[in-house]
Amino acid sequence: MRGEIVIVGGGAGGLELACKLGRKLGPSKVTLVDSRLYHIWKPSLHEVAAGTLDVHQEGLSYQMLAHDNGFSFVYGAMTALDAPSKSITVGAISTQAAEQLLPERSITYLRLVIAVGSVSNYFGVPGAEEHTISLNATEDAERFRLTLLRLLTVAELEKARDRAAGLDIVIIGGGATGVELAAELREASWVYAAYGFQHLQPGRDMRITLLEGAPRILAPLPERVSVAAHKLLGERGIKVVTDCRVTEIAAGHVSDKEGNVYPSDLCVWAAGIRAPEFLSGLGLPVNKGGQIEVDSLLAVKGMPGVYALGDCAACVDGNGAPVPPRAQSAHQQADFLLDVFVREAAGKEPLAKPYVYRDYGSLVSFGRSTSVGSLMGSLKGLSWFVEGFFARTMYVSLHLLHHRAVLGAVRTGVLAVARFLIKRTTPLVKLH
Template sequence: MRGEIVIVGGGAGGLELACKLGRKLGPAKVMLVDSRLYHIWKPSLHEVAAGTLDVHQEGLSYQMLAHDNGFTFLYGAMTGLDTAHKSIKVGPIATQAGELVLPEREVGYTQLVVAVGSVSNYFGVPGAKEHTISLNATEDAERFRLTLLRLLAVTENQKAEGDRPGGLDVVIIGGGATGVELAAELREASWVYASYGFQHLQPARDVRITLLEGAPRILAPLPERVSAAALRLLGERGITVVTGCRVTAIDSAQVTDLQGHTYPADLCVWAAGIRAPEFLSTLGLPVNKGGQIEVDDCLRVRGVPDVYAMGDCAACVDGEGKPVPPRAQAAHQQADYLLDLFVRAANGKEPAGKPYRYRDYGSLVSFGQTTTVGSLMGSLKGLSWFVEGFFARTMYVSLHLMHHRAVLGSVRTGVLALARFLIRRTTPLVKLH
């Protein structure tokens, strides 16, 4: 089995690159390898976790996308790399009962792109991996949602039987975009759950949400005005925010910080940091301390011919020598950069000769289904605009639609947006099963 351009990882950047290349070069030359069968836009996982977005309606089949966009899809996880013979190993696929569905396969390549994203970084905190749920994949978000439903049912039963002290404590560790968005979405969703059979639930009192952040303020990488607005909006929603809090231990019932303070936790989410998948360090590629693959200013892996890396797993720097942040907009820009490079090569043209340069267009943070805050970057260096409310929310939604447009096309994205608008008016506002 062989592909001219093999892309490993169907996240935001990897999938966009596969779709755009497939439409230009065809399935004989473009192959996407992924360990899952369907794609979810990662920034929307907090909505899946809260139950306000149905993963089974939102998910896009890789096989469908491959058929429609002209690339080949291979199901399985990359497990090995032979740069001398220009091939990768793709692990076997088995059922939960251990029955083999697909054997281990070897795939040759002419050009390889590694875009496998990131995983949680627990920073050695005892109990973090065992007693928290991260939101790095669809299965994590679904596990959180199902656990939340079960705990809400327990709380409802306690209230129905007159056990007033009951309730649910949710602790979110990490005050970045993921943690803040999840906290806001959970608060909004808790009011909706109360309308769907949880008659004795009083969300403001019975669903207690605490957000812990180690830095002096939440959303630390963003402008202070955005952070202050986010803090205000969380406070209005009855969410407790504790900054300057370094978590030192987590167990099944509580979270403990460096000062010895404890926070009751029936459900705990880890959103305090990410790192590259550990298997990358076993491939013989140069990696940094965070496990990211080291690349040059053209996204080529240093010292390894015909291998590229992009997205969260790549240690890429901008024009000022600063690390490119792990954001969807960076992966989108990198996909377009590699698209131009590979199409030029396929047409027998010389590379453009320009290095990759990250451009920050700003950041938007969602606060439920109606409100968003953020900053937009201007064309002049250092110039930014603070945005909030309906306008910001509209722009936030448009980012998701832009991603769908890249992989589905304009017409299908428009139809899909209309269909989801109609579905939301004929189905529950949260997923209850």
């Protein structure tokens, strides 16, 4: 199997690059490789976990996107790289009954782009990997949702006999993922109570605790955003503990360095990320966090024809600043490589100007009604604090912009209207 430009990873950056290149160059030129059959925008996984977003309605089929955008799709995970022969190995696909659906395959390339995102970094905390759920992918979010439903059912039955019964949820990590999940769970808890969990009083019986090791939540964002977020969580009855260093996680509780113990029926790890471990075994230059080292043109150091973008890439941009692992970084890098490859295909001079990251600010969702965040101005260091309905509208628009990149403006508009109508005829949370 052969592809001129092979992109491994169908996340925000990799998929946008494949769609935009496919529309310009065609399926014989562009190939996308992914270990899953459908795409979910990763920043929305907290909604999938809370049950307020149905993954089966939200998911976009890679095969459909390949057909509509003019690229080829290969189903499977990248398992090996042969740089001298410019080829990668894609692993076999089997059913749960160990029946092989697709054999191991080899794909040659002229240009390879690695965009496999990130996974959770447990920092060696005992019990973290065994006793927590991390929202790395759709299956993690679905596992959390189904576990939540089961525990809510148990708590509802116990409540009839024991007034103190309830559900303790601990979220470790006060970054955007942890904060958004906490807020979404609180909003969803009132809906669950209305849909049959009649003995549970959501604000009292679904107890949510957010643990953060830094002095404040949302530490990378401006302090005003952090303060507003902390206040909104408190108003929703969510307990926030800062300067909390988790030392051990066991079945049923979480312990910190001060000796405090937090009851936990369901625990989420959202305290850090690292690049997938398999990258370290491909012969690529990686840093301590497993990220692939790239130059300011996003080319992998010492590996001709190989590029990397997004969370899995350790990039220092043209201004000498490290690029943060954010969705907007992957989006910008995808557009940068799009220009590089289109110019190359047209026989133009190679792009000499390095990639420069532009921070447009950050927004954090607090459910259907409000968001908070900061927007960056055109002048360096200038930012505006935003909150409420305006911030929420801008947050939703980010998702729509991603859809427009992969579906086009007309289909994105139709899809937005269709989802609005569907939500009027289906439960506000997924109950099955």
